Amino acid sequence: MPKTMTKSAQDYLKRIYELTECGLPASTNDLARELEIKPASVTGMIQKLAAEKPALVEYQKHQGVTLTPAGKRAALEVIRHHRLLETWLVQTLGYSWDEVHEEAERLEHVISEDFERRIAAALGNPTRDPHGELIPTEDLKMPVDDSTPLSALRPNQSATIQRVISQDPNLLRHLNSLGLTPGVQIEITDYSSFDNNLTVKVGRKSNVLGLNITTKIFVEIE
Amino acid sequence: MPKTMTKSAQDYLKRIYELTECGLPASTNDLARELEIKPASVTGMIQKLAAEKPALVEYQKHQGVTLTPAGKRAALEVIRHHRLLETWLVQTLGYSWDEVHEEAERLEHVISEDFERRIAAALGNPTRDPHGELIPTEDLKMPVDDSTPLSALRPNQSATIQRVISQDPNLLRHLNSLGLTPGVQIEITDYSSFDNNLTVKVGRKSNVLGLNITTKIFVEIE
């Protein structure tokens, strides 16, 4: 049996950041699901994070958690590490975008600020990672993203793929085989209001995509 | 006060490997000093390592520890990671040889075998790290080193520096400024039997070096 994996404060903060991006506090249950640990364990850790000298989270019993400014900075630091690492694994070591997540997930906690600056510089201070996710800046601000879900497009609209929200290797490989990766130009040629399927033209090939996929691809409309 | 730093089994095995390279078992006290923890803590961990399903260390009360074959493989794995990482930090990110140790010390525990293979390949499967230390091979054998301490040389002998045994950034920077780095050709021009100082010529410059330094530099005699 797999020995119980312990999560760092960094893991909690990163997940809380993700879960609260919509503006709502993160619930204990959601956090537990994301972190793959039991809700009771989450409650315990959250109480600790809220009690830190500069509190990292805002917490009221039964009301969920949000990040304090200090907690948000810590979260963005880890996310910046993660996304720079993914970019760098792809660019310099030939990883494909479906292989990088796990490796970055471990490295993100141990690299120094010096290392972070060196890879950022070596990569030319990229703004997006291989999935198209925005990389927090060195002063720990998250750039605003104004992309639209592909599912919102309709026939005759053209767009450029900005980001793909998935760490599932199978889906990523599938999308790669369809040519649906960040930076690629696409055109909508058909729409079925019955099942919400979109027909998307990439180059000279067309693919019919269901909602399950089109909500995970974000584009910039042209 | 600094919170108590916990060491992994990998740290123990690596230190035990280093301490037992001379052929003798490693003592509890020596290990405790290397790991910067208390001897009592070492005893506890060693007992656990000796009790693992395939034992990682051979241990008899009051007699010190040695590595079992399984423990030795684990140690060489970590050492390979460390040395490949140091090499790679220097070659691809512009670290200097006095800056790499700390970073590699953290990264060595979290990189995957895939990552290891990728950097090894990208570096052309190097045999030595930036300090000239031999890198264990992929099948986890430590190559034999036949170098001689510089302190053993006498006037009129020429040699090539193979390795420098130190992680002290100050000493490393000093040696770098003297041009005494792995690969460099040197010649002995003088020897003082009074204080064991050697005069070493590098290029057209000569430096008088004391025993404290000449025992840390290993060379191949020509």
Next chain:
DNA sequence: AAATATATTTAGTCAAGACTAAATTTTAGA
């Protein structure tokens, strides 16, 4: 060989971060 000094081990604590089971709160349904 005795006596002290040094090294090592044992015993008992502590903190982190997980878990389970039970208690409690909140939310939703009738």
Next chain:
DNA sequence: TCTAAAATTTAGTCTTGACTAAATATATTT
């Protein structure tokens, strides 16, 4: 509104890897 379901928290346990203090074993010195 009252009750059942779902979510959350509390209480108490476990494991890991440190620590201190005390006990014991080995080494050194005379």
